[in-house]
Amino acid sequence: MTDKDTLAKNNEASKTDKRKQSLYFPESMLQEIKEEAARLDRSLSWVVQRAWKLARIDIKKLPSVNDVADDEDSGD
Known part of the structure; x- marks a missing residue:
């Protein structure tokens, strides 16, 4: 098995x-998620996974902890 085959297998497994x-x-928050899961007739896991898929672009726009600390330090 080549490294490429191993990488493809690992990507598929993940x-x-x-x-x-x-x-x-x-x-x-958990209660709200449970209520939405019941309303949608879906599992808690499905609701959280769907919420992540919908929100991840916005979440990636948030500054990291290091970015915020750097901005605060330069404000002196």
Whole structure:
């Protein structure tokens, strides 16, 4: 197996990886997600994944912690 084959196999595996991951939400947010999941007749996981897909472009626009710290330091 070549490195290219290994890379392709790893990329394919990462797309279908369904390992459990714990996420922690404030109680009120979790309740809202549960209500929307029930309304949509979907799982909590589906709602969170869909929310991420819809919001990720906006989230990527947010400054990183390092960007904010740099801006604050230069304001003296």
